[in-house]
Amino acid sequence: MDDQSGVGRDLTLAAACVAAVFLFALLSPAFGTAGNAATVLRNGYELWLIALGMTLLMAMGAIDVSVGAVMGVTAILTGQALLADLPLGVVMLVGPAAGAMLGLCAGAVVVWGRIPAIVATLGLFGVFRMLIFLVLGGQWLSGLPADLTRVVDWRAAGVPAGLLIVALAYGAAWVFLRRTTYGPHLLAIGFDEDRARLMGLAVTRVRLATFAASGALCGLAGVFYIAIYRNVSMTIGADIALEAVAAVILGGTPIFGGRISLVGTVLGVLLLRILQNGLLLIGVPSLWQTVVTGALLLGVLSAEVVLRRARTGAA
Amino acid sequence: MTIARLASCLSIAALSAALPLSVAAQDTPSVAFVPQLIGIPYFNAMENGGNAAAEDLGMQFIYQGPVDANPLDQLQIVESLISRGVDAIAVSVLDASAIAPLVDSAASQDAILFTSDSDAADSGRPVYVAQATDEGLGFKLIDELVARVGDDATIGIVSGEATASNLNAWIGFMRDRVAAEYPGVTLLDPEFAGGTAERAAQLSTDLIAAHPDLDAIIAVASSTCPGVAQAIETSGKEIMGTGYCSPNTARAYLKSGAFGFTVLWDPYQLGYLTVWAGKQLIDGAGFAAENEVPTFDAPVTFDAETGILLLGEPFVFTAENVDDFDF
Incomplete structure (x- = not known):
C-alpha cells in the first residue's frame, strides 16, 4: 500500500518528530519528562481518531469538513448518557453509533445527491453546529462525572487504555486495508472513480461504508473528548477538521486520493502535537503556533513539488 | 477557522432571512444588541435582561x-441591522478597528451605534455601557488572587481571541497592578486559546508543565474557564484557578476546589442597562452624572469625559455564594 515515496515520507516525518523532541528537550527541562510525554499523547487521542477517518476519506478522493461538529454532537450525547447514569458500556457505544449514523448521512448526501464532498459536508457542518446550539440551549455541559476519565487513563502495563484504543482503531483499519478487498477498492475509487465503477466495483457501498466508518471514529473521538475535558461548549471541535486534514497531508495521503499512509497520519498527528506542546514549553507565544504548523505544511508540500520536478526532469 | 467562518456565514444568512425585514415600519422604537458570541450563558443572561428592559x-x-x-461575522451583522432600520444598536466589540468606521455610517442612516460589554474607545460612539471599568476588573482579580496565593506567586494567563479588546485591556491592568503593588509576583505572558475549551485545556496543561513553580492560572475569557479548571484537576497539583467566569460555568470547579474564586458582574443587569441606555439615546435624553434606572438599587454613574455608563463594582463569586446566581 505504501509506495516508495510514501515510505520515504514516513521516514522524513519520523526523523522530524525525533529532531523536534531532541530540540525541545535541549531547550526546556520540562519537555523531556515522562509526564509531559503522556500529556502530548493524551492531547492527540481525538485528533488521531478523526484523522484516521479523514485518511480513509481522502484516499478515496473525498473529505469531510463536518468532523468537528460530529464530534460535538456525539460528545453531547455521551455527556447526557453519562448524566443519565446509563451503564458505562452503553455510554461508550452511544457516541460511535450516533457518529456512524451522521457519517452515513454525509455519505448519502455525497453519493446520492451527487454533491462534491467538501460542499456537502460544509453544509452539514452548519446544520450540526445548529443542532449543538439547540441541544445545549446556550448552557454548557460542565463538571461531568469522571467515570469515563478513569477508563481512558487506566493503565495496562504502563500503557494508558486511551492509547490502546487508538492503536486498536488503527490496527483494525490496517487489517481491513491489507487483508480484505476494501483497501484496493478504496484506492481504485480514489484513483479514478468512473473507471472503478466500469470495472464493476461496488463503488457506492465502499463510499457509504467509508463515510460511516469516519463518522463512527468521530463518535469515538467524542467519547474521548468527554473523558478528557468533561465539558462541552458551543465551539467544540471548531478547528479540528483543519488540523486533521493538515496531519493527513503531512502524512503523505494526497488530498486527491489514490494513495494512503496510515503510518504517515499517525506521525503527522504526533508531529503537530509535539510542536504545539514544545513551542509553548520553550516560551514561543501560542499565537505563533498556527504560523509554525501552517509553514510546516506549506514547506512539506512545496518540497514535494520540487522533488517531483527533479525526478521527472532526471527521467 | 475558515470552515467555521463559512458555515457561520450560512447560518447568519438564514437567521437574517427569518427575521422581519423592516423594523422601521413599526411604531415602537427598537434597540439591538450584538454579542461577541451567541449560545453561551453569559450573553444569554444579557439577552434576558434586555428583554426584561424592553418590556x-x-x-x-x-x-x-x-x-x-x-469579528467579520459580527461586522456583517451590525451592517445588516443598520440597513434594516434599527433605531439603536449596541455592540460588544470583538475588533475595535472594524467597528469604529460604522459609527458614522450608522448616523448617516439615522441609527445610533454604541458599545456595551466591550468597547471601541476612539470610535466616537456616544456611550459605552460598561459592566465595570477595565481597571476595576484587572485590579480586583489580581488583589483577590494575591491575597489567596501570596505576594511571591507565579501566575499564568490563558485568554481567548487575541483580538478581543476587553480581554486585552483587563490583562493590561493586571500587569499594571502587579508592577505597581506586587513586585514579588511573576505574571507570565498570556496564551491565547481562541474560542475552544479543548485548546484552553491543552495550553493550561502545557503551562503547568513548563512552569513547575506555577501557583495560579487566570482564565481571562469565559470560554477558557472549564479548560483551565480541567487541566488543574488533571494535574493534581496545588494550583489555584480563577478568572472572569460565570457562576454556572465555574460552579462545579469552585466546589471541587480547582477554582478559588471568580470575578464578574451580573450580565442580566448589564443587558437591562444596555436597553435603557438605548432608549435614552433614541429619546435624545442623554445621561446625567447619576442616573435612576428602573429596578436598579443604586444610581448608575456616567462619566461625560470618557462616555462610560458604569454598571457598578465587580463581584467576587466563591463556593459559598455561587448558588445564589444562575447565569
Missing part, C-alpha cells in the same frame, strides 16, 4: 450575534 420600557429588542466570536 418595562415599551421597546422592541433584537438579539443577534456570530456563532464563533468572529
Whole structure:
C-alpha cells in the first residue's frame, strides 16, 4: 500500500518528530519528562481518531469538513448518557453509533445527491453546529462525572487504555486495508472513480461504508473528548477538521486520493502535537503556533513539488 | 477557522432571512444588541435582561450575534441591522478597528451605534455601557488572587481571541497592578486559546508543565474557564484557578476546589442597562452624572469625559455564594 515515496515520507516525518523532541528537550527541562510525554499523547487521542477517518476519506478522493461538529454532537450525547447514569458500556457505544449514523448521512448526501464532498459536508457542518446550539440551549455541559476519565487513563502495563484504543482503531483499519478487498477498492475509487465503477466495483457501498466508518471514529473521538475535558461548549471541535486534514497531508495521503499512509497520519498527528506542546514549553507565544504548523505544511508540500520536478526532469 | 467562518456565514444568512425585514415600519422604537458570541450563558443572561428592559420600557429588542466570536461575522451583522432600520444598536466589540468606521455610517442612516460589554474607545460612539471599568476588573482579580496565593506567586494567563479588546485591556491592568503593588509576583505572558475549551485545556496543561513553580492560572475569557479548571484537576497539583467566569460555568470547579474564586458582574443587569441606555439615546435624553434606572438599587454613574455608563463594582463569586446566581 505504501509506495516508495510514501515510505520515504514516513521516514522524513519520523526523523522530524525525533529532531523536534531532541530540540525541545535541549531547550526546556520540562519537555523531556515522562509526564509531559503522556500529556502530548493524551492531547492527540481525538485528533488521531478523526484523522484516521479523514485518511480513509481522502484516499478515496473525498473529505469531510463536518468532523468537528460530529464530534460535538456525539460528545453531547455521551455527556447526557453519562448524566443519565446509563451503564458505562452503553455510554461508550452511544457516541460511535450516533457518529456512524451522521457519517452515513454525509455519505448519502455525497453519493446520492451527487454533491462534491467538501460542499456537502460544509453544509452539514452548519446544520450540526445548529443542532449543538439547540441541544445545549446556550448552557454548557460542565463538571461531568469522571467515570469515563478513569477508563481512558487506566493503565495496562504502563500503557494508558486511551492509547490502546487508538492503536486498536488503527490496527483494525490496517487489517481491513491489507487483508480484505476494501483497501484496493478504496484506492481504485480514489484513483479514478468512473473507471472503478466500469470495472464493476461496488463503488457506492465502499463510499457509504467509508463515510460511516469516519463518522463512527468521530463518535469515538467524542467519547474521548468527554473523558478528557468533561465539558462541552458551543465551539467544540471548531478547528479540528483543519488540523486533521493538515496531519493527513503531512502524512503523505494526497488530498486527491489514490494513495494512503496510515503510518504517515499517525506521525503527522504526533508531529503537530509535539510542536504545539514544545513551542509553548520553550516560551514561543501560542499565537505563533498556527504560523509554525501552517509553514510546516506549506514547506512539506512545496518540497514535494520540487522533488517531483527533479525526478521527472532526471527521467 | 475558515470552515467555521463559512458555515457561520450560512447560518447568519438564514437567521437574517427569518427575521422581519423592516423594523422601521413599526411604531415602537427598537434597540439591538450584538454579542461577541451567541449560545453561551453569559450573553444569554444579557439577552434576558434586555428583554426584561424592553418590556418595562415599551421597546422592541433584537438579539443577534456570530456563532464563533468572529469579528467579520459580527461586522456583517451590525451592517445588516443598520440597513434594516434599527433605531439603536449596541455592540460588544470583538475588533475595535472594524467597528469604529460604522459609527458614522450608522448616523448617516439615522441609527445610533454604541458599545456595551466591550468597547471601541476612539470610535466616537456616544456611550459605552460598561459592566465595570477595565481597571476595576484587572485590579480586583489580581488583589483577590494575591491575597489567596501570596505576594511571591507565579501566575499564568490563558485568554481567548487575541483580538478581543476587553480581554486585552483587563490583562493590561493586571500587569499594571502587579508592577505597581506586587513586585514579588511573576505574571507570565498570556496564551491565547481562541474560542475552544479543548485548546484552553491543552495550553493550561502545557503551562503547568513548563512552569513547575506555577501557583495560579487566570482564565481571562469565559470560554477558557472549564479548560483551565480541567487541566488543574488533571494535574493534581496545588494550583489555584480563577478568572472572569460565570457562576454556572465555574460552579462545579469552585466546589471541587480547582477554582478559588471568580470575578464578574451580573450580565442580566448589564443587558437591562444596555436597553435603557438605548432608549435614552433614541429619546435624545442623554445621561446625567447619576442616573435612576428602573429596578436598579443604586444610581448608575456616567462619566461625560470618557462616555462610560458604569454598571457598578465587580463581584467576587466563591463556593459559598455561587448558588445564589444562575447565569
